[in-house]
Amino acid sequence: MDGSPASRPRHLMDPDTFTFNFNNDLSILGRRQTYLCYEVERLDNGTWVPMDERRGFLHNKAKNLPHGDYGCHAELCFLGEVPSWQLDPAQTYRVTWFISWSPCFSRGCAGQVRAFLQENTHMKLRIFAARIYDSDFLYEKALRTLRDAGAQVSIMTYEEFKHCWDTFVDHQGRPFQPWDGLDEHSQALSGRLRAILQNQGN
Numbered sequence: 001m002d003g004s005p006a007s008r009p010r011h012l013m014d015p016d017t018f019t020f021n022f023n024n025d026l027s028i029l030g031r032r033q034t035y036l037c038y039e040v041e042r043l044d045n046g047t048w049v050p051m052d053e054r055r056g057f058l059h060n061k062a063k064n065l066p067h068g069d070y071g072c073h074a075e076l077c078f079l080g081e082v083p084s085w086q087l088d089p090a091q092t093y094r095v096t097w098f099i100s101w102s103p104c105f106s107r108g109c110a111g112q113v114r115a116f117l118q119e120n121t122h123m124k125l126r127i128f129a130a131r132i133y134d135s136d137f138l139y140e141k142a143l144r145t146l147r148d149a150g151a152q153v154s155i156m157t158y159e160e161f162k163h164c165w166d167t168f169v170d171h172q173g174r175p176f177q178p179w180d181g182l183d184e185h186s187q188a189l190s191g192r193l194r195a196i197l198q199n200q201g202n
């Protein structure tokens with residue numbers, strides 16, 4: 001049996017899980033989890049080459065204090081996985097996140113991502129967020145911190161939602177069906193993000 005990583009089927013996301021968690025309609029309540037789909041590319045002679053074996057998704061781990069488990073935000077779960085990949089520091093990599101909520105500041109994600117990028121100057125990061133996580137009162141500071149650390153921060157549009165559906169979801173051949181208001185919500189959130197990033201301050 002061939003046990004190489006390429007021959008192993010990749011774990012895919014349930015379609016309902018994707019549609020519920022990535023829907024960018026802010027009036028839908030109850031989305032307490034953060035899903036993060038990621039892909040990695042390697043710079044080769046000026047071209048970004050996808051690394052198919054470094055594609056996947058994860059979500060935050062809930063707290064389970066009686067068992068001594070303090071939980072982990074999705075972004076930090078991701079950063080925890082990277083060392084095991086043993087990427088070559090002499091090469092340049094680009095990581096892209098498609099994340100259901102933009103990163104927080106209060107629980108440390110933005111700061112940890114900044115530290116990671118400072119320590120790993122061979123890695124670039126692009127973040128496409130479905131929604132802005134304004135439950136964290138320092139959400140604007142989080143977005144500016146990430147931008148100042150060199151990350152490219154954007155709001156997901158139809159193109160990114162479709163890409164995630166095609167790439168990370170167990171769609172069984174069904175094409176991506178945009179939900180009502182996808183473009184309008186995306187444009188409104190992009191406008192908010194632009195204003196946040198233009199605005200200085202904390």
Ligand SMILES: [Zn+2]
Pocket residue numbers: 073074075103104105107108109110
């Ligand atoms: Zn966080």
